[in-house]
Amino acid sequence: MSMSPAAALDRVVYLLDRDLAEGRRVQAYAKAAEIARELGDDEVARRHADGTITDVPGIGKSTSKVIALAVDGGIEDHLAELEAETTIPIGEGAALRAALKGDCHSHSLWSDGGATIEAMARTAMALGHEYLVLTDHSPRLTIAHGLNRERLLEQLDEIARLNEELTPFRILTGIEVDILEDGALDQDVDMLERLDVVVASVHSKLRMPAPEMTRRMVLAVASPHVDILGHCTGRKVVGTGRPQSTFDADIVFAACARFDTAVEINCRPERQDPPEELLQLALDWDCRISIDTDAHAPGQLEWQPYGCDKAARLGIEPERIVNTMSADDLIAWAASHPTE
Numbered sequence: 001m002s003m004s005p006a007a008a009l010d011r012v013v014y015l016l017d018r019d020l021a022e023g024r025r026v027q028a029y030a031k032a033a034e035i036a037r038e039l040g041d042d043e044v045a046r047r048h049a050d051g052t053i054t055d056v057p058g059i060g061k062s063t064s065k066v067i068a069l070a071v072d073g074g075i076e077d078h079l080a081e082l083e084a085e086t087t088i089p090i091g092e093g094a095a096l097r098a099a100l101k102g103d104c105h106s107h108s109l110w111s112d113g114g115a116t117i118e119a120m121a122r123t124a125m126a127l128g129h130e131y132l133v134l135t136d137h138s139p140r141l142t143i144a145h146g147l148n149r150e151r152l153l154e155q156l157d158e159i160a161r162l163n164e165e166l167t168p169f170r171i172l173t174g175i176e177v178d179i180l181e182d183g184a185l186d187q188d189v190d191m192l193e194r195l196d197v198v199v200a201s202v203h204s205k206l207r208m209p210a211p212e213m214t215r216r217m218v219l220a221v222a223s224p225h226v227d228i229l230g231h232c233t234g235r236k237v238v239g240t241g242r243p244q245s246t247f248d249a250d251i252v253f254a255a256c257a258r259f260d261t262a263v264e265i266n267c268r269p270e271r272q273d274p275p276e277e278l279l280q281l282a283l284d285w286d287c288r289i290s291i292d293t294d295a296h297a298p299g300q301l302e303w304q305p306y307g308c309d310k311a312a313r314l315g316i317e318p319e320r321i322v323n324t325m326s327a328d329d330l331i332a333w334a335a336s337h338p339t340e
C-alpha cells in the first residue's frame, strides 16, 4: 500500500473543495473516506484485491479508483496532477497575501460548513495563519443550521478547549450574524458583545427596494457590535448567478467609515463581492477592508489570493486591511467602534 486509502480520499476532498467542485461530488469522496477509515486499511485492501470494494455502500466507481491507486500504487501521481489543476494562482496580490495574519470569516460543521472546527483551524495553521475567526451562522438562518444562544455558548467552550491544544495558534470567536429585514441583528446583544469578531451579512430578501436595503444595512453597520460587513451585494457570478442587491452605496460606505466597520472582500469564487467599482467607492470613503474566504470547508481557506489580487489592483495598502493585524490588535479594534 503506497498511501492510506482514507488519507488519499481526504486529500481529494480538500483539493476538490479548493476548486469549488460540486457539493454532491465532494460529499461522495468525503463519505468514502469515512467508510475507508471505518473499515481500516487492511480490510479496504482485501476488498480491493477480491473485487468487492464497490459492494460496500458508499463506495462507487470514482472513489474506488482512488482506493485502487492508494493500494496498488500511483496515487502520488494522481494527487500531484489534482494539486496542479486546483492550485490557486496569485499575481500582484502576493505581497498582501503574505501580510495577512488570519481570516475573519469561516464556517464549520456547527452551521453549514463541511468540517470540524479543529480541521478548519489546522488548515489555517498550515496556511501560515496566526488565527482563524470562526463565524458560523446565526439562528434565523435555519437552512444553514444557524446557532441559537445555547449552541453558540457550547461552541465557545469547544473553542476554548481547542485553543489550549493549538496554542500559539488562536481560534477567535465570532459569528456571521444575519441582518434581519428591519436592520436588527439575529443574536442577543450580550453574545455579540462577548464574541471577538462579528461579521454581519444580508441573506434574505436580497431584492428589497434600494431605500429599504440602504436603511437595513446602515442600521447594522452602525451597531458598535458589528465589525465587518460581509459580502455586501449578495451577488453570485457562477452558474445561474444572482444579481447584486441595490442600495445607496455612498450612504452605506459612509456609515462603514463613520462607525469603523470594515467592508469585506469576499474571496469566494462564486461571489467575488464587492465588484471593483463598488470596492473603489468604499476606498473613496476611507473604509477599512477585510479579505476573507467565507470558507465552508478546509480547502476553501486557500481562497484569499483572489481577494488579495483584487485589493492590489485597486492599490489597497496593508494598513487598511484589518486581518493584517495581530490577533490582539484585531480584538482591540473590534471592541473599539464608536457608539454614536
Ligand SMILES: [Zn+2]
Binding pocket: 107, 112, 113, 137, 144, 296
Ligand atoms: Zn454558510
Ligand SMILES: [Zn+2]
Binding pocket: 176, 201, 203, 230, 231
Ligand atoms: Zn454569508
